[in-house]
Amino acid sequence: MEYSRKLSSEEIGQGYVFIDKKNWDFFPKPNQTFGVCVGELCHIAKIEAKDCTCMGEDKPQLHHHLILPAVKAKFKKGDSITITKKEDGTYDLVKK
Numbered sequence: 001m002e003y004s005r006k007l008s009s010e011e012i013g014q015g016y017v018f019i020d021k022k023n024w025d026f027f028p029k030p031n032q033t034f035g036v037c038v039g040e041l042c043h044i045a046k047i048e049a050k051d052c053t054c055m056g057e058d059k060p061q062l063h064h065h066l067i068l069p070a071v072k073a074k075f076k077k078g079d080s081i082t083i084t085k086k087e088d089g090t091y092d093l094v095k096k
């Protein structure tokens, strides 16, 4: 299993990767730290759950963000990335 996504300017600017709701189970629960390697450098990352009203003020929902400041320096808007999970429980993030 893997998670793929095209990065938006907001994700690059704030240093996170948006996680689709159907893929939440692919990642640890919010606020647990885990390793994400980008190239040869591995970083401590975590999922943050954020309140959101993008579906309307009357339909509050949660977003999950993979907090990873390294995406600011390593990628640019529109880059497609793929995240895979390794046997040791850490993740690899690569540009497609």
Ligand SMILES: [Zn+2]
Binding pocket: 052, 053, 054, 055, 061, 062, 063
């Ligand atoms: Zn939303």
